[in-house]
Amino acid sequence: MQTDVATPSRRPQFGLQPTLAWTAMLGLVFFSLLCILAHAGGLLRLAYPAGALAVGLFLFRRYPVLYLGFAWWLAFLTPFVRRLIDFQSGWVDPSPVLLAPFLVMMLTGLTFVQHFPRYLRQDGLPFILSAGGVLYGMLVGLIKYPPTAVVVPLLNWLAPILFGFHLFVNWRSYPAYRQNLERVFLWGVLVSGAYGVLQYLIAPEWDRFWLINSKSIAFGTPEPLGMRVFSTMNSPGPFATVMMAGLLLLFSSQSMLRFAAVGVGYLSFLLSLVRSSWLGWVVGVVMYIPSLKPRLQMRLIVTILVMAICVIPLVNMQPFSGAIAARLQTFSNTQNDVSYNQRLEGYGQILGDALAEIPGNGLGFVLANDSLGSNDSGILSMLFNLGWFGTIPYLGGMILLFFSLFRGTEGRSDPFVSASRAISLGVFAQIGLGSSTLALSGVVMWSFAGIALAAQRFYRQQQLLSEVGSE
Structure with missing residues (x-):
């Protein structure tokens, strides 16, 4: 190759x-x-x-x-x-x-098949366990449903795991992969953020056409200043997850473009009105700052202050402030929050059924008459699709993944590693409020976990080479 x-x-x-x-x-x-x-x-x-x-x-x-x-x-x-x-x-x-x-x-x-035996007893076990849970759900789905009903769910569940595993096993290429991800997300935040602001202000015809035909009432109204921003992506949820990841990465960026990206990035991120991703960003920041050396912590705090100076005037400017302020108020006033109350009611109605799923319904299962929507909760989605037989290895793999992520100290000297850990945990923290481990959100979580594990192996190898060279 x-x-x-x-x-x-x-x-x-x-x-x-x-x-x-x-x-x-x-x-x-x-x-x-x-x-x-x-x-x-x-x-x-x-x-x-x-x-x-x-x-x-x-x-x-x-x-x-x-x-x-x-x-x-x-x-x-x-x-x-x-x-x-x-x-x-x-x-x-x-x-x-x-x-x-x-x-x-x-x-x-192809990478998974090639490296599966070698990494079965090494750090790749979390990916293999979770992939095993998904493959179990696929087999159950193929027994119960037509193959065409299983294809898209399989892509949404399995592709993120395989993509993260690919980054992990190519740990020798960590420096090049790190630079590539930093560049991709810098430009991604800039482009998607700028289009998101434009989308909110003028509501392009193709976005209005999609909103009308998809009948996605929760995404706002097809008119200027009425949409919840989803930018170039498929809905506000995945867009907000990508922006959350990009904005956390920008803390360690040295590019002059980062200030422009920060302005449109945070504004569009807030205009998505996705509270779970806002909370995920807070979790990420809380995990990010303490993991750095004091010198890097001070530099990060200065960066946050500069970014705040750029963002706060935009957020408080009309016509943006009204929608953002109204959404922020729902954190303290849940009684009038229709979305929150519907989700709470839905949990009460179907959680018992979900917990009773031992073998599961398989990938491709769609819950009939679902007031909550199984896609609104990663926990319910796991239980209904994978059952306990699939959920135990799938969730166990993720828990083992985070245990492996936070046992190293590489992040203290490499801000990218700390940011990657924070991003993965910030996405996973949303699992009760959305299917954060699937589709594009799942790609974000598994990818940054994979490259953080790759960094651990890369730095361990560098340390071994340094010790050998000094002897």
Whole structure:
């Protein structure tokens, strides 16, 4: 396999190198743009995921670092591409376009198969346990439902685990992967945050079209100043999770672009009105600061103060302050919070049924007449889909994962490691309020956990080499 994983230079690189890889990626971009301009959305619905998978496979084999960035940008932008296609060529749900990022991430299943025996008794056990729980749910689902009903849930459950495992086992490439993730999320926050603010102010026609046809009442009204921001992503929840991760990473960024990213990032993050992600961000910050050396703590506190100076005037400016302030007030006034009360009532109605699921219903299960929505709780989703037989290894793998994450001290000298741990825990902390371990939110959690574990192995190896060299 040709590698592009040598430790990168700190000097900025402006050329699109390697040429062959960028030709493949830009080819997909220009082909998609051409189809949209030519109103050939029907063709693009199938060509887009097929083309993304072909490019992803090429990058996976030849340019692994670029593959990582390509997969993330697909996750960030594919729902936006879907909305443009539907706006031009008619509403289709479910849309095959949305499969693209998860099909590309499933390529890391090749890494899982290759390294499974070696890491069974090593630090890879959390990923293997959780993947085993998902595969159990898949088998039950295939017995009970048509295979087509199991495909999308399998991608949502399994792709995040495989993607995180891929980052972990490629620990030797940690410096290059770290730089790639920092760059991807810097630009991701900037682009998605800026579009999110624009979406709130003008409500583009394709976003209004999607909101009307999806009948997602909880996402606001299809008019300017009426939407809960979801930016280029599929709904406010995954968008807020991605922004939470990016904003935590920006604390350690040295790029001058970080100040622009912070402004639009925090504003759109708050306009998403996703309280669980707001709480996840607080959990992340609380975990992040104490894990650093005192010198880095002071630098981080100064950075937070500078960011606050940039953000607070924007948040208190009309027309943004009204929606944000009203949502913040729900933390102290739960009696009039319809969403909170519905969720509480739903838990009371179906929690007993969920706890009684021993074998589970399998992936593809949809709870009939669900006032809460099994997707509104990761705990209920686990119990209904996996049962206790699948939930025990799946949840046990995650608990073991966090135990492994926080036993090392690498984060005290590497802020990226501390941020990665904080991001993973911040996402996991939302499990009672949403399916935070699945789909794009799950990719965020498992990926940053995977790269934090990779950092542990990388620094241990560096220390061993240093000790050998000093003898």
